[in-house]
Amino acid sequence: xxxxxxxxxxxxxxxxxxxxxxxxxxxxxxxxxxxxxxxxxxxxxxxxxxxxxxxxxxxxxxxxxxxxxxxxxxxxxxxxxxxxxxxxxxxxxxxxxxxxxxxxxxxxxxxxxxxxxxxxxxxxxxxxxxxxxxxxxxxxxxxxxxxxxxxxxxxxxxxxxxxxxxxxxxxxxxx
Numbered sequence: 001x002x003x004x005x006x007x008x009x010x011x012x013x014x015x016x017x018x019x020x021x022x023x024x025x026x027x028x029x030x031x032x033x034x035x036x037x038x039x040x041x042x043x044x045x046x047x048x049x050x051x052x053x054x055x056x057x058x059x060x061x062x063x064x065x066x067x068x069x070x071x072x073x074x075x076x077x078x079x080x081x082x083x084x085x086x087x088x089x090x091x092x093x094x095x096x097x098x099x100x101x102x103x104x105x106x107x108x109x110x111x112x113x114x115x116x117x118x119x120x121x122x123x124x125x126x127x128x129x130x131x132x133x134x135x136x137x138x139x140x141x142x143x144x145x146x147x148x149x150x151x152x153x154x155x156x157x158x159x160x161x162x163x164x165x166x167x168x169x170x171x172x173x174x175x
């Protein structure tokens with residue numbers, strides 16, 4: 001891979017790598033640092049990287065760096081709660097009415113915040129898969145490639161994560 005090809009790779013993938021780091025770390029500066037470290041590692045391995053697998057490699061790399069960062073912080077997952085609507089409906093609230101009332105807008109924003117809070121409370125490995133599947137809208141196959149796991153394992157983890165998120169959302173809405 002030439003330097004120009006590498007720069008194009010950075011331009012193409014840096015936003016997704018940053019978003020993934022931000023969803024995991026919930027800190028803009030840390031996410032920027034992890035994104036930068038990911039591309040430094042990518043440059044160090046640029047001769048070995050293949051175009052068809054580079055996205056998976058980058059996401060796995062940033063995920064590992066973020067998990068290490070969380071361990072360094074002695075990150076503790078505190079289980080919490082959230083609301084009773086289906087996770088899918090809450091996560092995909094992009095399609096609003098053309099002219100929602102201020103109340104509808106506030107409710108949708110509150111639901112979105114609750115979902116993100118619930119995602120934050122998942123164990124890091126489960127959180128990462130939910131982020132890739134629900135927020136990054138990656139296929140099970142793509143996630144399996146990134147994590148080097150079977151598609152069935154990914155599907156099972158997504159199923160368990162959704163169940164756990166519903167429990168968390170239900171508790172949050174009761175409070």
